[in-house]
Amino acid sequence: MREVCVIGTGLIPFGKYPDKTLAEIGWPAVKEAIVESGVPPKSIDAVYCGSALGGMLSGQRVMKSLGLTGMSIINVENACSSSSSALAEAWTAVGSGRHDVVLVVGVEKLTKFGGGTLPLENEDWEVTQGMVMPALYAMRARRYMHEYGLTARQLGEVSVKAHEHGALNPNAQIRKRVSIDEVMASRPVADPFTLWHCCPTGDGAAALVIASADVARKQKADPVRVTASEVTSGLYTNGYRDMTWAELTARGAKEAYEMAGVGPQDIDVAEIHDAFTIAELMYYEAFGFCERGHAYELLSSGATSLGGDICVNPSGGLLSRGHPVGATGAAQAVEIVRQLEGRAGAHQVEGARVGLAHATGGGIAGLDHGACSIHIFAR
Amino acid sequence: MTKSSTLVVNEAAANADTRFVAPDLVALDAKGAPRLIGGRCRKCNAVSFPRAAVCANCLSEDIETIELAHEGTLYSYSIVHQAPKGWTVPYALGYVDLPDNVRVLAHLDAPADKITVNMPMRLSVGVVGADPAGAPLLSYTFTPV
């Protein structure tokens, strides 16, 4: 594989756009990424569009708004990992030499479903018994609390940190600080989670222009490189599973670290999939940022806050920036690229050189999660 | 409703008086007691739930229908307050570990403050929600022993 770089990023503020179509939500992010890249729009060899619930031909609907069609457009659905899986496909397409310039877009419109928990697949037997995503994560939290003595209030501090960061991010859906008392007093969703333990649903779009190093260095002196790109799926069992350990993410992290030739101690900034508070703590452990059972200590030390050694979710993460499912992975990648380029603004992680983005999810009976995609970036 | 030599299904009860949300997962025996319907691979003995058509361990399609154990241990749980239409909230949902490496998701029939991790549970039946017309829907549940 040859070296692959990111030369353009685009992102719209996440939020609720019930009056816009999917294409109207998506095209501004694509245009921003193309303009930022400096390459002629017609030089885009292929488009990979990630959307979980956007419906047929989401990519074509977005691209035709800009009059950019005719090239290969591939639509990628992989639940919460849809646009990070699209990024992985783009990385492979450029890295293999098949294409020189590829566009990745993640776009989602969840307001079309009204409010509440997202629709799950009714063919899934656990869904027929009342499974909802908050309950799945809540059961992980309950077991983790049982095994490690974590309290619901300590868990709530993840949300406080997320909103501290998100309040500084103009593209976040919830730009509001929240106190631990407010977290605990909000309405219950799935015990031990209250509303503030759960990411909001909404709409959003993000895009990246990916290019070979040759093309990239004509545009930028020191482009951000994609040093690892991987996608894995959960391991099926109808039997017992340790729900306090994010096996899928840990397996992907190991692969990604090996590919990039780095370890957890090298990561300056990370955007990880904090769909619910417990997820962030479990992923600290899966990425090796701390030992098993010690995630709360890492959080409370301030190491994962802005100004800490390994800032996690400076954007506010899913809890604050929002989680329009299929757009999340691309938005995380945009955030990390901008962090490494030193242009993240009020939530900049000073001196960040190596960052990772992690999107995982998809509730499916018998699997930890459906999919997990991890990218490591360096400059 | 699945029939086999190891599972006696009361067809009349299953089809007329009861409306299970997922009738392929549970049956009532001759005495009206609930039984979870699983599968056991005749080639490698792997137990499946729901009963698999093809063994996820060895790909054999020679699967015997079996009745799963009636008692297990609660691995974890949550009290669900927000759910799609049709479910009666709040409800307690949990994973119950049965022997033979089978973990079953189920509604728990117990007050929230009486549920604890690792407690022993026994298979039961209960009303868990309603269909669009408002008629009650049943499913298997687990109750503290």
Ligand SMILES: [Zn+2]
């Ligand atoms: Zn078998």
